[in-house]
Amino acid sequence: MGHDGLTSWGTELRLRDLSNAHAHPFRLIPTSEDMEVLATALGLSAVKKLRFEGKLTPIGKRDWQLTGTLGATVVQPCVATLAPVTTRIDTPLSRTYLADHTDEIDTADAEIEAPEDDTIEPLPATLLLSLVAEEALALAAPDYPRAEGVETVSAQITEPGKAPLLDEDTKPFASLKALRDMLGKDDS
Secondary structure, eight states: OOTTSEEOTTOEEOGGGSOTTSOEEEEEOOOHHHHHHHHHHHTOSEEEEEEEEEEEEEETTTEEEEEEEEEEEEEEEOTTTOOEEEEEEEEEEEEEEETTOOOOOOGGGTTSOOOOOTTEEEOOSSEEHHHHHHHHHHHHSOSSOOOTTOOOOOOOOOOTTSOOOOGGGGSTTHHHHHHHHHHHHHTO
16 A cells, blocks of 8 residues: 555555554545446446545454445446436445454354344455455445436236236235135125
């Protein structure tokens, strides 16, 4: 990392080599070429801006906490019209890298349904900040971007002569209603 915390996009950090006496700030700003590669990798039309900044803070002698903010402007095609949709993303990030972390689940505790903390990861030999940013951007970008004013489209496809399946039909009690209606017709 540079003295001012500016880190180039492809820099690999060896956390074990960083001093654990203080926090290490970072600021990652990719080049336009880096953003083109990132857009292609994530299936985006474009990444217009991206900035990932924060700090790596030591926890004890071997573990690290990454906290930061990812800011980006991405362009994606609208799912209905294919028109370009620009989205501004500002998302906080937190990762904890533990030297003794294991992904194995203790079978004695397997019956306990505790939510898994997806911010805890094993301490990597090298940490690529650009990969952390790429993963966060992939999660933060809208799955189904819509151009302004575009409503949800409802398609009804069915065989000729049959009634289309509607949203109401897929609700939990729809089959009971259908059975009640069918039984009611037999009584007449």
